[in-house]
Amino acid sequence: MNVPISTFLQHLKFTPFTVCSIFVLIVCHDPIESLHMRKPDTIERLYLDFDGFFAAVEETARPALRGKPIGVIPFEHTTATMVIAANRKAKLKGVKTGVSVTDARRLCPDIALVPQSPDLYERAHRRLLLSVERVIPIDAVCSIDELTCRLDKGDIRDPHGLGQRIKARIREDVGDYLTCSIGMAPNRQLAKIAADMDKPDGLTILRPEELPGRLLTLPLEDIPGIGGRIKTRLIDAGIWTMEALWKTQPKQLRAIWGNVTGERLWYALHGYEVQALPTSRAMFGHGRVLPPEWRDFTHAFEAARLLTIKAARRLRRGKYLANTFGLWLMMKEDNWHGERRLGEANDDHAGLTALTTLWQIARRDLPSRSRIVQVHVAFYDLKPSDARQLDLLEQDDAVRRKWEKLSEAADAINSKYAKTVLSVGPWTPPPGGYAGGKIAFSRVPDMEDFW
Ligand SMILES: [Mg+2]
Structure with missing residues (x-):
């Protein structure tokens, strides 16, 4: 116990491509519509x-x-x-x-x-x-x-x-x-x-x-998931304290949140086991702390776009398809999160389309002068790419195949030159360097993340 520091440092062997992982988000994310508990x-x-x-x-x-x-x-x-x-x-x-x-x-x-x-x-x-x-x-x-x-x-x-x-x-x-x-x-x-x-x-x-016991002594904001806007909505609904929150009904929290997250929180607080934990390969995500001059919506979107393309590349390298795309925006006082169904996709176009839609919703939801400190994107609800089920109601398959072919071609060229030569739209990394390498979701980054 007296010489642990040297032991610690011995284990910290530097490898050039392990630069990653600052702010790590919710890897344990499992969007479910029906609650199993x-x-x-x-x-x-x-x-x-x-x-x-x-x-x-x-x-x-x-x-x-x-x-x-x-x-x-x-x-x-x-x-x-x-x-x-x-x-x-x-x-x-x-x-x-x-x-x-x-x-x-x-x-x-x-x-x-x-x-x-x-x-x-x-x-x-x-x-x-x-x-x-x-x-x-x-x-x-x-x-x-x-x-x-x-x-x-x-x-x-x-x-x-x-x-x-x-x-x-x-x-x-x-x-x-x-x-x-x-x-x-x-x-x-x-x-x-x-x-x-x-x-x-x-x-x-x-x-x-x-239960509820010591929970009742906590301020509302000590509960994970109760941030700026949700807290405001709770207060608007007359829920000021943990005691008031405890006495709500599940459907009431669902209405306040506007989705199943509120209901899930209710059951979790009341001691129910609500969701199965996802597997270790739960998502392909990237995030970044933005430099101060990149915190407006226009620049933050550029950063999000690059992160999305990089995450999609890793999704394809890992041979997965994703059913859901998520976007997280962290501001000083508030966080914003939204997700879109993709319908078993792994091409850049599908990710960028979902990102663009979510961005429009975020701009509508958030004050126009918001300063976005961190951006995170992730593909999740994964399925191995050889297990695809064609869902003809959901997608125009011919169009989807075209975008997939384009993404695959770009991957092949970028892989050959070991840098980003080809991408959908401009490729402008923010100051401070690589879009993909700075933050990761609990994983060892691959070399290609640093292109
Ligand atoms: Mg800690």
Whole structure:
């Protein structure tokens, strides 16, 4: 336990094409129209969330930073950016994720502002997964610093023992700077909420018989999925508190959300196991933190377009077809998400058409002066491309084949020249470099992602 840092660094072998993974989103995404559910009578899920992950990795890897308040920032040499992770010392001074660089310096004059090191975080991520797996199998990796596990009978009998064993393993493997908060509950959503209740280094167990219990002490915005606009809609509907939210009916939340997500949240809060976790190959997605001068709708769309084309290329390389395309926009105070049915497609045109439609909806939904800090796109509801079912009601197959042929031809040429020679529409990467390599959804990027 005294020499874990060197052990940690030994495992962080740099490979030139592992640059990836900053903001990782919802990999555990499973859009379902009809809800399949069950009400577990005990805790079944564990959720683990590393505390101030990026800052903790920086502290672990760079001894010179230890003991200082640290804020990780996306870009150097600009004040028009914000802190994307802070360690405990910085948090105690009020520097939280999303605080501007100017405010961070004002709140905490001795803060060390460190530009992000995506490759380092990715290597730390993989190293930490190994540590957790030495104690309990990982069921799903939800983001670069969050994962879930299923509890077996022994774990359910002694959840505290399990939590302590995981924490001890991580300490021994990588040192004292990388701590995690663990939640256990009847379902994944409640386990995540439990993990958030006691940070850092917490261990919280929410048993089904105790519900709603401690949930009622939370502010609405502590519930994952209740952000800016949804919170406004809840307040408009007279739902100000967790107690009021608890007393709603499933259909009422469905109406407030405008889709099945609200209903799903209701069942999750009430202790139901709502959705099956997707397989490890759940989606092909890309995301990017936009540089300050690219945060208007016009530039952000350009970035989204490139990310879509790159994700579609990976989808084809992986020999998958996708049924759904999703777009996520993250602003400072609000997030926006929309999805479109594709009908078993993997060509650029299908993705770009879905993106364009979603973009129009987002522009209608959001204030015109919105500043889009991050853009993420993903193809999901996957099916191996050799398992296609022709759905003649859904698509004009001849047209679809034409677009597929075009995408395949572009892939062949780009592959031959090892860069982007041919693409649908202009290819203008945003300042700061490659569209695809900066952020990824819990996966090891392929070399082609860096064209
Ligand atoms: Mg975290």
